[in-house]
Amino acid sequence: VLDRPPSPEHKRGANSTRSPGNSFMSYRAVKGMNDILPDEVARWHALERAFRETAELHGYAEIRTPVVEGTELFVRSIGEATDVVEKEMYTFSRHSESLTLRPEGTAGAARAYVEHKTHAKEPVSRWYYLGPMFRAERPQRGRYRQFYQAGCEIFGDPGPACDAEMIDMLVGMFRRLGIPDVVASVGSIGGAATRERYRETLRAFLQPKAGELSEHARTRLEQNPLRILDSKDPKDQAACQGAPNILEVLDDADRAHWDALRAHLDALGTPYVVDPLLVRGLDYYTRTLFELKSSAGELGAQNTLCGGGRYDDMIRELGGPAVPAIGFAMGLERILLALGPMELPKRPPCSVAPLGARAVSKALELGRALRDAGVTADVDGRGNSLKSMLRRADGLGARYCIVIGDAELDRGVVQLKDLAGHSQEELPLGDVVARVAHSGGAA
Numbered sequence: 160v161l162d163r164p165p166s167p168e169h170k171r172g173a174n175s176t177r178s179p180g181n182s183f184m185s186y187r188a189v190k191g192m193n194d195i196l197p198d199e200v201a202r203w204h205a206l207e208r209a210f211r212e213t214a215e216l217h218g219y220a221e222i223r224t225p226v227v228e229g230t231e232l233f234v235r236s237i238g239e240a241t242d243v244v245e246k247e248m249y250t251f252s253r254h255s256e257s258l259t260l261r262p263e264g265t266a267g268a269a270r271a272y273v274e275h276k277t278h279a280k281e282p283v284s285r286w287y288y289l290g291p292m293f294r295a296e297r298p299q300r301g302r303y304r305q306f307y308q309a310g311c312e313i314f315g316d317p318g319p320a321c322d323a324e325m326i327d328m329l330v331g332m333f334r335r336l337g338i339p340d341v342v343a344s345v346g347s348i349g350g351a352a353t354r355e356r357y358r359e360t361l362r363a364f365l366q367p368k369a370g371e372l373s374e375h376a377r378t379r380l381e382q383n384p385l386r387i388l389d390s391k392d393p394k395d396q397a398a399c400q401g402a403p404n405i406l407e408v409l410d411d412a413d414r415a416h417w418d419a420l421r422a423h424l425d426a427l428g429t430p431y432v433v434d435p436l437l438v439r440g441l442d443y444y445t446r447t448l449f450e451l452k453s454s455a456g457e458l459g460a461q462n463t464l465c466g467g468g469r470y471d472d473m474i475r476e477l478g479g480p481a482v483p484a485i486g487f488a489m490g491l492e493r494i495l496l497a498l499g500p501m502e503l504p505k506r507p508p509c510s511v512a513p514l515g516a517r518a519v520s521k522a523l524e525l526g527r528a529l530r531d532a533g534v535t536a537d538v539d540g541r542g543n544s545l546k547s548m549l550r551r552a553d554g555l556g557a558r559y560c561i562v563i564g565d566a567e568l569d570r571g572v573v574q575l576k577d578l579a580g581h582s583q584e585e586l587p588l589g590d591v592v593a594r595v596a597h598s599g600g601a602a
């Protein structure tokens with residue numbers, strides 16, 4: 160398998176096993192990173208299509224950024240004292256540069272926004288993205304090391320109207336997808352000044368209980384006490400009972416934004432609950448925060464489908480002008496778990512079964528003509544028996560099988576087998592494409 164012996168740098172990992180003969184016996188995907196096999200992909204396409212359609216109807220255009228960025232971008236934007244930056248990034252160095260596989264999509268989009276001076280070209284930019292993200296988390300159902308996120312960002316609109324529109328878009332999309340129990344939690348974390356004040360208030364509240372906190376939370380107390388509110392540890396959750404509420408310490412401008420956001424949601428009739436202790440895992444948020452959860456399907460404990468919020472300071476912090484921004488990301492694996500099995504339309508393909516060497520060329524030609532007419536066609540050129548070709552056609556779910564033998568070739572005809580109707584008829588070769596296309600074979 161390897162024509163060179165593996166260098167020490169490429170040493171065998173836990174994802175392969177060696178036979179005693181020293182040749183590789185089997186390879187496995189990296190833990191927490193999954194193959195999506197062809198028979199699962201149709202569900203992915205359906206979800207991705209629904210997301211793209213929704214985003215495009217709302218005026219978002221797709222952006223594609225690299226999967227790798229300079230490490231500093233994530234440290235700066237996500238925040239040093241976050242789980243993602245502290246212990247979940249896949250970081251490596253090449254050409255004396257520290258690089259990281261993107262753990263989320265907002266930092267790259269914001270970097271691109273600044274780099275391409277987008278603010279000078281248009282007052283408001285609406286972007287969406289879709290792709291794999293990487294975090295070295297403990298894998299479990301709904302939590303992977305490579306996972307797919309789809310997300311939207313709005314640059315240049317301070318809200319709160321667009322905040323409400325974004326939340327309403329998500330609630331509507333999840334309902335249309337068939338996740339009826341989705342609940343949107345909404346909160347506000349204020350601007351930088353409010354947050355600094357709240358950090359002090361929270362630290363003062365938690366300091367006397369430091370002894371009751373988990374070890375990890377104790378290390379967070381100084382640098383990032385807000386994170387403790389987000390802890391899953393029952394000790395931390397108990398210590399946070401009765402913690403001061405950030406919504407009570409919002410300054411006037413933050414409060415006006417928060418009140419207007421709720422008024423817009425109320426006017427739209429968008430269902431939501433206020434969660435004053437909502438703290439999201441990334442540090443860049445300002446003012447509006449939201450999460451959408453569901454307990455549908457096979458979700459289990461990882462039931463947050465989507466999270467987002469405003470990040471009004473990030474563009475400036477990345478070297479751009481003061482441009483406000485808001486965005487969200489949703490986890491596609493989790494949404495698929497919530498959705499369970501989906502009814503997917505399957506195009507009935509047509510199979511072409513040549514019998515004899517001369518018929519194979521004609522079958523290839525017929526395959527091309529069928530596809531040109533929009534019919535999904537499979538040409539079985541293995542040279543097998545009719546029985547085995549019919550079995551393959553059946554396995555593909557084909558409605559029709561077109562049989563061409565050398566004798567048919569000489570007479571310019573084919574045998575058209577209707578596998579659903581269990582009937583067969585002889586047709587002129589020149590008529591069969593139109594016949595199949597018109598009886599529902601075409602897309």
Ligand code: AMP
Nearest residue numbers: 301302303306463464465466488489490
């Ligand atoms: P975040 O970027 O952490 O705000 O996460 C946004 C959404 O991405 C979450 O609500 C999940 O649906 C999804 N997500 C985050 N981390 C993972 C992961 N490790 N595995 C699968 N989905 C994830």
